[in-house]
Amino acid sequence: MSSHRTKTVEGRRSFVWKSSLWGAALVGAGVWGGRGLAAEEKALLTGELKDWKKIANRKGLAEGFTFLENPQLKSLADGRLAVRGEEIYAMVQHSDIRKPEESRYEAHRKYIDIQYLVEGAEEIRVAPVGKMKESVAYDAAKDIAFYEHPAAYRQVILKPGSFVVLFPEDAHMPLCPAGPVGKVHKVVVKIAVDALR
Numbered sequence: 475m476s477s478h479r480t481k482t483v484e485g486r487r488s489f490v491w492k493s494s495l496w497g498a499a500l501v502g503a504g505v506w507g508g509r510g511l512a513a514e515e516k517a518l519l520t521g522e523l524k525d526w527k528k529i530a531n532r533k534g535l536a537e538g539f540t541f542l543e544n545p546q547l548k549s550l551a552d553g554r555l556a557v558r559g560e561e562i563y564a565m566v567q568h569s570d571i572r573k574p575e576e577s578r579y580e581a582h583r584k585y586i587d588i589q590y591l592v593e594g595a596e597e598i599r600v601a602p603v604g605k606m607k608e609s610v611a612y613d614a615a616k617d618i619a620f621y622e623h624p625a626a627y628r629q630v631i632l633k634p635g636s637f638v639v640l641f642p643e644d645a646h647m648p649l650c651p652a653g654p655v656g657k658v659h660k661v662v663v664k665i666a667v668d669a670l671r
Contacts, residue, residue, distance in 0.1 A: 534670035538663035594658030597650035
């Protein structure tokens with residue numbers, strides 16, 4: 475576990491994110507850091523909801539972000555809400571923060587997540603699936619696989635009004651503590667990978 479105590483560089487930074495696979499880019503400020511990852515690792519697509527239109531080639535993601543702009547979002551009941559059938563849907567959640575050592579990394583193959591925080595504070599740890607060891611085999615019905623904790627990971631701190639987009643190559647461990655409050659209110663918009671093609 476000593477690798478988890480590697481010096482961390484954290485803070486508010488300006489960045490430009492590019493990916494040849496998804497062709498998206500965001501110019502803005504995000505709160506993120508890394509533990510043990512090389513500087514050349516792909517930066518994460520994260521920022522404040524008000525800035526989402528700065529994402530280039532946002533077709534496919536736009537409908538999910540538009541849903542998150544709903545002024546009634548805070549009052550929606552927990553559960554699953556259809557946005558566009560099975561292609562795009564949202565999960566409204568009030569969740570307890572968990573200790574990292576009691577949590578697992580997960581990744582999806584069919585869906586992209588836009589994880590958006592309504593209330594509270596949350597750290598999400600992210601690592602490349604290709605560098606991780608699977609601990610629970612992929613379940614196609616649930617679109618999820620679980621992974622062992624990696625030696626290196628990125629940290630995204632979500633505060634109210636901020637989001638992170640997680641692609642199939644991004645294994646992630648949500649609901650890590652990032653403040654004194656033990657609960658968060660968040661909305662996860664699930665967008666089918668095929669909807670971006």
